Amino acid sequence: MRSVHRKIRHWYTRHGRTDLPWRNTADPYTIWLSEVMLQQTQVKTVLERYYFPFLEKFPSIEALGKAPLDAVLKQWEGLGYYTRAKNLHKTAQLLTQEQAPGTAPVLPSAIDALIQLPGIGKNTAHAVAAFAFRQPVPVMEANVRRILCRIYAMEQADEKMLWKIAYEMVDREHPFEYNQAMMDIGATLCTPKTPQCTACPFESICQGKHDPQRYPTKKRRAVPTREQHIMLNLYDNKLALTKREGKFLHGLWGFPATEVPLCAAEYIGEVTHAYTHFKLTCKVYLYDALEKTEDHYFTPQQIRRLAISKVDEKILNLYLDSMK
DNA sequence: GAGGCGTGGGT
DNA sequence: TACCCAAGCCT
Known part of the structure; x- marks a missing residue:
């Protein structure tokens, strides 16, 4: 695994999206905001239309917590899944209320504490822990899920199994770079339609590379x-x-x-x-x-x-x- | 655990 | 065109 970790880090240095603003900040608030905005939403949309204007208007947890919900929703307008904005605001309010007098509100760093906050589920808790607090834990979102399904040739995504694999696979010495690289590999190489397996650092160990479309199988629902x-x-x-x-x-x-x-x-x-x-x-x-x-x-x-x-x-x- | 929850990009 | 899909969470 050490050689794979080295390959991934090397790939990230050369091909990763290292200039994304939420990857070049130490402020947990802005990292948390990016994670919530990016739920079921493409990087391009968040980067070009929502991330900076939102931070301009609400530059801190306290500013967000003290703002009226209507103003938050106006900034979120057009981004969709509006419960995200409501929960983001709710959590900012909670953190602002809980702060000690004279100090700024802060996000907790423990995954157990993060996951109890409105709008922060298992993946976002892990992402905040890894990206804002540099903890040696994996993330598990659509890109990572697809990569792991292909590496292990799994047609069905078994969440429990995937998390177990992810925890075993994470580079505990460089969790930030590892996790960012995994998402970039999923977004740019191990894509749903036409993956570029020959350029992938997992190519040598991937069991699904001969029929990547098959892993994972997609489920579709009727649209009334x-x-x-x-x-x-x-x-x-x-x-x-x-x-x-x-x-x-x-x-x-x-x-x-x-x-x-x-x-x-x-x-x-x-x-x-x-x-x-x-x-x-x-x-x-x-x-x-x-x-x-x-x-x-x-x-x-x-x-x-x-x-x-x-x-x-x-x-x-x-x-x-x-x-x- | 399966379905509800928005919108826009890409093909 | 009409799909599929995107850094998921909540109930």
């Missing part, structure tokens, strides 16, 4: 289609929006929707949006209200300052186009 009817409630050139409750798009503002069409309204078009688990078609109608029937009305300019989801942005744009 749902239809909603959006009644744009217009009063005094303002539109009614409500703050979404429940788990879907929680905390964001949005146009009220119904499952069934309502009568006596002008149809102005439809909007579609693809989510992970369903496709949504929204039939949009305009209703000129004679009196206020909803709690909150906003001008289009005011709506731009609220945190709204992508589908509501599409609906707003449809409305503005229909006014031309």
Whole structure:
């Protein structure tokens, strides 16, 4: 394993994404933030659109913990999986409340303590421990999972087995470089579609290299289609929006929707949006209200300052186009 | 443990 | 185009 560790470190020095900003900081807060933003999200998106603006607005745990959730969601707008922002904020609040007087709030360094915080699961706890606190532990995310499945020719990813292997394989002397290298190898060489096995430092020991597509086997689910009817409630050139409750798009503002069409309204078009688990078609109608029937009305300019989801942005744009 | 949870990149 | 997939977590 020592020679493999050497190969991996050598590969990382030459080909790794060593310039990523969260790899060149000692601040656990910014490393934690990057880990949460990167959950189910590509590096490019986080790097180019969200990481720096978020830190500009909330430069510390304390700044984040003392900010209103609405402001945090506005910074998160468009990134998706909004529970991440809610949990990030919640954890910052907890840490800020727990801090001793006169001291800055800090993240715990122990995996057991990290994993109890909202929004920090097993992988993120390990990532923060390895990257922020240089502990000799492995990470286990999509890239590492795919690499290990291929090295051991496992069609099914057995989480317990994978963690055991990962703990045995981690370079305990250079956990930071090892883990970053594993993710880079997965992202740039051991890719899902067309892996470049000949350039891979694991090539000599990989049992799955002759049929990499087979490891791991992918599971796919059917994607149902749902239809909603959006009644744009217009009063005094303002539109009614409500703050979404429940788990879907929680905390964001949005146009009220119904499952069934309502009568006596002008149809102005439809909007579609693809989510992970369903496709949504929204039939949009305009209703000129004679009196206020909803709690909150906003001008289009005011709506731009609220945190709204992508589908509501599409609906707003449809409305503005229909006014031309 | 299986399904809910967003959006955009890549092919 | 219509997929697949991405530094997962929570229930």
